[in-house]
Amino acid sequence: MSTMTLDAAGRTEAAQSELTGGQIAASAEVRKTVGKPFCDTAKLRMRNVNVFYGEAQAIHSVSLDIGRNQVVAMIGPSGCGKSTFLRCLNRMNDTIEGCRVEGELSLDGDPIYGPKVDVVPLRARVGMVFQKPNPFPKSIYENVAYGPKIHGIASRRADLDEIVESSLRRAGLWNEVKDRLDKPGTGLSGGQQQRLCIARAIAVSPEVILMDEPCSALDPIATARIEELIDELRENYTIAIVTHSMQQAARVSQRTAYFHLGRLVEVNDTETVFTNPEHELTEAYITGRFG
Amino acid sequence: MQTPTLFALLLLLILVAYGTGFSRALSAARSLGGLRNLASLPSYYGIFAALWCGLPALILLGAWLIFDDAIIRAMVLNSVADKPETISGQNLLYAQIQNLAAGHMLGEATPRLQEAADHLSQLRSSSNNMQAFMSLILAVGLGAFALLRFSPQLRAREKVEKVLRAILIACACAAIFTTVGILFSVLFESLRFFQSVPVTEFLFGLHWSPQMALRADQVGSSGAFGAVPLFTGTLMVSAIAMFVAVPIGLMAAIYLAEYASKRVRAVAKPILEILAGVPTVVYGFFAALTVAPFIRDLATSVGLEASSESALAAGLVMGIMIIPFVSSLSDDVINAVPQSLRDGALGLGSTHSETVRKVVIPAALPGIVGGVLLAVSRAIGETMIVVMAAGLAANLTANPLESVTTVTVQIVTLLVGDQEFDSPKTLAAFALGLMLFVTTLVLNFIALHVVKKYREQYD
Numbered sequence A: 001m002s003t004m005t006l007d008a009a010g011r012t013e014a015a016q017s018e019l020t021g022g023q024i025a026a027s028a029e030v031r032k033t034v035g036k037p038f039c040d041t042a043k044l045r046m047r048n049v050n051v052f053y054g055e056a057q058a059i060h061s062v063s064l065d066i067g068r069n070q071v072v073a074m075i076g077p078s079g080c081g082k083s084t085f086l087r088c089l090n091r092m093n094d095t096i097e098g099c100r101v102e103g104e105l106s107l108d109g110d111p112i113y114g115p116k117v118d119v120v121p122l123r124a125r126v127g128m129v130f131q132k133p134n135p136f137p138k139s140i141y142e143n144v145a146y147g148p149k150i151h152g153i154a155s156r157r158a159d160l161d162e163i164v165e166s167s168l169r170r171a172g173l174w175n176e177v178k179d180r181l182d183k184p185g186t187g188l189s190g191g192q193q194q195r196l197c198i199a200r201a202i203a204v205s206p207e208v209i210l211m212d213e214p215c216s217a218l219d220p221i222a223t224a225r226i227e228e229l230i231d232e233l234r235e236n237y238t239i240a241i242v243t244h245s246m247q248q249a250a251r252v253s254q255r256t257a258y259f260h261l262g263r264l265v266e267v268n269d270t271e272t273v274f275t276n277p278e279h280e281l282t283e284a285y286i287t288g289r290f291g
Numbered sequence B: 001m002q003t004p005t006l007f008a009l010l011l012l013l014i015l016v017a018y019g020t021g022f023s024r025a026l027s028a029a030r031s032l033g034g035l036r037n038l039a040s041l042p043s044y045y046g047i048f049a050a051l052w053c054g055l056p057a058l059i060l061l062g063a064w065l066i067f068d069d070a071i072i073r074a075m076v077l078n079s080v081a082d083k084p085e086t087i088s089g090q091n092l093l094y095a096q097i098q099n100l101a102a103g104h105m106l107g108e109a110t111p112r113l114q115e116a117a118d119h120l121s122q123l124r125s126s127s128n129n130m131q132a133f134m135s136l137i138l139a140v141g142l143g144a145f146a147l148l149r150f151s152p153q154l155r156a157r158e159k160v161e162k163v164l165r166a167i168l169i170a171c172a173c174a175a176i177f178t179t180v181g182i183l184f185s186v187l188f189e190s191l192r193f194f195q196s197v198p199v200t201e202f203l204f205g206l207h208w209s210p211q212m213a214l215r216a217d218q219v220g221s222s223g224a225f226g227a228v229p230l231f232t233g234t235l236m237v238s239a240i241a242m243f244v245a246v247p248i249g250l251m252a253a254i255y256l257a258e259y260a261s262k263r264v265r266a267v268a269k270p271i272l273e274i275l276a277g278v279p280t281v282v283y284g285f286f287a288a289l290t291v292a293p294f295i296r297d298l299a300t301s302v303g304l305e306a307s308s309e310s311a312l313a314a315g316l317v318m319g320i321m322i323i324p325f326v327s328s329l330s331d332d333v334i335n336a337v338p339q340s341l342r343d344g345a346l347g348l349g350s351t352h353s354e355t356v357r358k359v360v361i362p363a364a365l366p367g368i369v370g371g372v373l374l375a376v377s378r379a380i381g382e383t384m385i386v387v388m389a390a391g392l393a394a395n396l397t398a399n400p401l402e403s404v405t406t407v408t409v410q411i412v413t414l415l416v417g418d419q420e421f422d423s424p425k426t427l428a429a430f431a432l433g434l435m436l437f438v439t440t441l442v443l444n445f446i447a448l449h450v451v452k453k454y455r456e457q458y459d
Helices: A082-088 A121-126 A138-149 A157-170 A190-202 A220-233 A247-250 A270-277 A278-284 B004-034 B044-077 B087-102 B111-148 B154-195 B197-204 B228-259 B263-277 B280-301 B313-338 B339-347 B352-381 B384-389 B407-415 B424-455
Strands: A005-006 A012-014 A042-053 A056-067 A070-075 A099-105 A126-129 A208-212 A238-242 A254-258 A264-269
Touching: A005 B313, A042 A082, A056 A070, A056 A082, A056 A254, A056 A264, A056 B154, A070 A247, A070 A270, A070 B111, A082 A208, A082 A238, A082 A254, A082 B154, A099 B044, A099 B339, A121 A126, A121 A220, A121 A254, A121 B004, A121 B352, A126 A190, A126 B407, A138 A157, A138 B352, A157 A190, A190 A208, A190 A220, A190 B339, A208 A278, A220 A247, A238 B424, A247 A254, A254 A270, A254 A278, A264 A270, A264 A278, A278 B228, B004 B111, B044 B111, B044 B154, B111 B352, B154 B197, B228 B263, B228 B313, B228 B352, B280 B313, B280 B384, B313 B384, B352 B407, B352 B424, B407 B424
Parallel strands: A070 A238, A070 A254, A126 A208, A208 A238
Antiparallel strands: A005 A012, A042 A056, A042 A099, A254 A264
């Protein structure tokens, strides 16, 4: 395991990189994150994040800002730690036994980890959409109303109706389901289920939405629908999305972060990453030489 | 020849047939240049020969052992000059002849009996010899036939697998036919019972007192077969048991599935399941000697009247017995709820307990209901605890501090001791058994249906 040192800018420097397995011929080293990991309008601020699963280290000293009303895409080969990193942002890793997170993470200046932090309001502020659509085995209405109910956002039925309708409208699902709100959410198609999950997430009015490969189980038409939706949601929310599709990252995001073997290699404007990558690993990945 | 010796001899023949078949196949393969030139592997040729050798001979032997007594009996009785007309008379006569043949006869034997006994012994020994001779001939003959049929092209595997499939089908049928047989025997005896006691009285009568008068002048023993007190008793004891078992079992399951760490779970779950392995008679003592007196004293101290055998005692202990059923089944069902649902709920900011209450349990509910219904049929069928702790008095009461009796307990008391199978008292047990069978069958059917429906919910 390599030793880590910090320079003045708080960036990480690996004394020696450990690219094993000969995935790439060039002896590229991940000394520090190149590009622009920080931004002025940071909504989420992460500094020197290390994640361990038991003894194994999954994330090596990652620092990154996610700006307000911005879509940040995280790309990289399988097992590079991008989902693990995403799940740190609303502490979903807490449910995994033996998982330990180090570093400073904050949401609008409020710490995310720490003994005094209550995860319940945190998760209400940072919503999540998962890889596989996971509607509850309840009616469509109950699925969307679940969050507002547990957080006491709406006490009267009329308010709740309004939240359900506006969430479904914003998720672009209202017209398809308005006549069958009492039917089970599990009876919808895959794409509709995923939009239902997005509606469920925005019903609690979060500030940030995390999306972990939200389209990987969907067909191209449903995918296009979700991508359109992400673009619309950007007006009101900050979005971090993990994706395996570089086209998707290019279409929906403003900034793109490239992860490799648990390290953040490069962060730049999406256009720069896909047209003029700074790091050779990034270039190798986006040109399809490995991944 | 004795039957065990014969069995050993047959077994030996089977082994020889297997070995010969196997080695013939091997040598044939060698001369042809490899196992690939045989239609099947050598062991299949061995099994093929062994099956031909053993199976028909064993079937013959089995059939012989089942039927020879009846045939010999008929032959002996036919040879007796003036045999009695009635079946019981014939039974008596045949028993005398058997005793005489075995040398147990006390007193003087008439020449007629002596002659019959000699005939019996002679028939028996010739039957024995015949049986040994026939089965050995069959085994050797068919084994040799199978070995003669050997050729490298013989598809031994297909034939062996056909036979194995037939054996498997036979075993499955044996289980099914046993159930059907039990059902019919109970059904026919019940029909006999309903000839002497009307169905309506049995189903709706409020008084249960199965003692029948042996003589007309005996007191208070006309017999009453109203099963309602038994069913209310069963219902009350089961209800108390479920009242204990469902909340405790369910919450234990929730703790084990959702909150316990892996290490606690690995220890606690097997310990909880040991409860299911305690013999019910042990629960019985516990109920009768510890719980029942405790409840009586407690009730007396608060000014209630309680009998020393109470429905409450039996129900409480039965509830404890059923806890592992409920908890184990519910634990499985709760674990089957996909992690993605928990993640979804947690990701929306639910607390752990909200996730469990509002997402996991509702999702698992159909499966939990199925488990609870299986536990109910277990409670209804439970006997030993109730015999020991709830008493025998068929009270029609809603007070759990009084002693009650259940369907199963009455079946036990009706069939323990000397019985006469033509009195309604004994036959009543079969009618009760039939009712119980139908009730648990319906409950199991509903439970399985619910569980099946649940399985279709995800994926």
